[in-house]
Amino acid sequence: MHKEKIPKLTIPRLSLYYRALLESRESAFISSEELSKLTQFSAAQVRKDLTYFGEFGTPGKGYRIVELKEVILKILGTGRQRNIALIGAGNLGLALLAYRGFAVQGFRIVAAFDSNLSKIGKTFEGVLIRGMNELPQVVRNKNIEIAIIAVPANVAQEAVNKVIKSGITAILNFAPIRPKAPKGEEILNIDLSIELERLSYFLKRKSKKV
Amino acid sequence: MHKEKIPKLTIPRLSLYYRALLESRESAFISSEELSKLTQFSAAQVRKDLTYFGEFGTPGKGYRIVELKEVILKILGTGRQRNIALIGAGNLGLALLAYRGFAVQGFRIVAAFDSNLSKIGKTFEGVLIRGMNELPQVVRNKNIEIAIIAVPANVAQEAVNKVIKSGITAILNFAPIRPKAPKGEEILNIDLSIELERLSYFLKRKSKKV
DNA sequence: AAAAGATTGTGAATAATTTCACTTGACGCA
DNA sequence: TGCGTCAAGTGAAATTATTCACAATCTTTT
Numbered sequence: 332m333h334k335e336k337i338p339k340l341t342i343p344r345l346s347l348y349y350r351a352l353l354e355s356r357e358s359a360f361i362s363s364e365e366l367s368k369l370t371q372f373s374a375a376q377v378r379k380d381l382t383y384f385g386e387f388g389t390p391g392k393g394y395r396i397v398e399l400k401e402v403i404l405k406i407l408g409t410g411r412q413r414n415i416a417l418i419g420a421g422n423l424g425l426a427l428l429a430y431r432g433f434a435v436q437g438f439r440i441v442a443a444f445d446s447n448l449s450k451i452g453k454t455f456e457g458v459l460i461r462g463m464n465e466l467p468q469v470v471r472n473k474n475i476e477i478a479i480i481a482v483p484a485n486v487a488q489e490a491v492n493k494v495i496k497s498g499i500t501a502i503l504n505f506a507p508i509r510p511k512a513p514k515g516e517e518i519l520n521i522d523l524s525i526e527l528e529r530l531s532y533f534l535k536r537k538s539k540k541v
Numbered sequence: 542m543h544k545e546k547i548p549k550l551t552i553p554r555l556s557l558y559y560r561a562l563l564e565s566r567e568s569a570f571i572s573s574e575e576l577s578k579l580t581q582f583s584a585a586q587v588r589k590d591l592t593y594f595g596e597f598g599t600p601g602k603g604y605r606i607v608e609l610k611e612v613i614l615k616i617l618g619t620g621r622q623r624n625i626a627l628i629g630a631g632n633l634g635l636a637l638l639a640y641r642g643f644a645v646q647g648f649r650i651v652a653a654f655d656s657n658l659s660k661i662g663k664t665f666e667g668v669l670i671r672g673m674n675e676l677p678q679v680v681r682n683k684n685i686e687i688a689i690i691a692v693p694a695n696v697a698q699e700a701v702n703k704v705i706k707s708g709i710t711a712i713l714n715f716a717p718i719r720p721k722a723p724k725g726e727e728i729l730n731i732d733l734s735i736e737l738e739r740l741s742y743f744l745k746r747k748s749k750k751v
Numbered sequence: 752a753a754a755a756g757a758t759t760g761t762g763a764a765t766a767a768t769t770t771c772a773c774t775t776g777a778c779g780c781a
Numbered sequence: 782t783g784c785g786t787c788a789a790g791t792g793a794a795a796t797t798a799t800t801c802a803c804a805a806t807c808t809t810t811t
Contacts, residue, residue: 338768390776390777390778390789391779407742408741477737531617549798599807599808
């Protein structure tokens with residue numbers, strides 16, 4: 332059994348390998364070299380990443396595509412549906428609600444919440460907007476495992492607190508703050524300003540190299 | 542002069558230091574220890590990050606907040622306005638257009654583009670939606686340095702190609718693909734599916750630890 | 752003016768991650 | 782069956798990033 336520690340970045344790479352596999356319908360097998368070409372990661376990286384979880388390849392041939400896809404699904408736990416609660420039904424929240432792009436992967440926003448009374452009770456994309464007070468029971472009833480935070484910065488920590496109290500442990504946060512949370516919670520931050528500032532830094536450096 | 546190579550993650554940390562500084566109005570000075578408390582990064586990390594760019598602190602006191610803020614702005618190149626082109630005026634695109642949150646940092650979407658004829662000519666949030674053919678001249682005229690890609694996956698590479706051809710070198714990509722681009726381009730990917738899959742992996746692991 | 756106290760800046764040590772390079776196993780063909 | 786080839790798996794090396802720990806230095810106090 333493999334006991335090595337798995338690098339953080341291995342997981343998103345697995346997602347990308349999976350995507351590449353979806354586009355590889357020509358052959359039954361794929362080599363780490365081919366996966367490397369498709370994903371821009373090195374072939375050694377591909378092999379290393381995969382062997383953290385087992386030995387799936389056959390020397391001389393490569394990886395059986397059908398099998399590898401199943402394996403990655405299993406590792407990521409995306410074989411089944413995962414229900415999501417959307418917190419915040421503003422512009423961004425509603426855009427995420429309308430974005431059905433990740434439904435294919437099994438993720439589904441099954442409930443939405445807002446504290447704005449004028450929104451509560453309305454339905455968008457077939458999803459009813461509820462008051463935050465309903466969060467705990469809806470999480471329980473609808474078997475919600477993930478929350479997406481799409482509220483303004485000034486109420487984001489409060490929203491995160493309520494989400495955690497409702498029993499959710501996996502959070503995707505779009506608010507431009509780093510929420511504080513107890514151990515055992517997994518919070519991923521998607522922070523527009525920070526990404527733009529990274530780009531700005533890149534532009535700055537570039538303009539200096541005359 | 543410092544010549545050490547700067548770790549990739551130093552830059553987003555600088556952004557977070559800056560944010561913390563905005564909230565530190567009590568005193569004129571702040572120590573790496575205090576910044577550590579505010580940002581969750583270690584004090585040594587704070588000092589290391591800052592010294593890549595110079596020596597800004599005074600032993601025994603810490604960093605002068607006003608000065609440090611200026612320094613970080615200068616490093617990141619966020620002291621001045623950066624103009625952005627939005628590619629794709631669908632749900633997500635329009636939500637980004639409406640999100641004025643990063644305007645304060647000097648980032649501004651000054652033009653929007655779509656290939657859907659029914660959208661071209663309309664105005665959202667004071668920004669006219671134009672056809673993609675207008676991209677090159679608008680980039681030139683409006684001094685646009687950054688593009689945000691918010692188009693469906695199947696046309697994203699094409700959009701990126703056009704953006705690059707128009708002379709833009711910094712791209713924030715929301716489409717669930719890894720665009721191919723020549724060297725010299727900086728592309729940051731914000732990929733919802735991948736983040737959700739990371740959360741799924743986390744949930745999977747968690748459920749195993751019984 | 753000296754001593755005490757605080758905190759920076761930084762080499763060195765450690766940790767994490769990726770790449771290298773080689774061994775081994777599987778397949779296909781003569 | 783045996784040989785050649787291909788590609789996985791993997792320790793070791795290299796690279797990258799973070800943490801440690803302490804000398805240097807500035808401030809404050811007495």
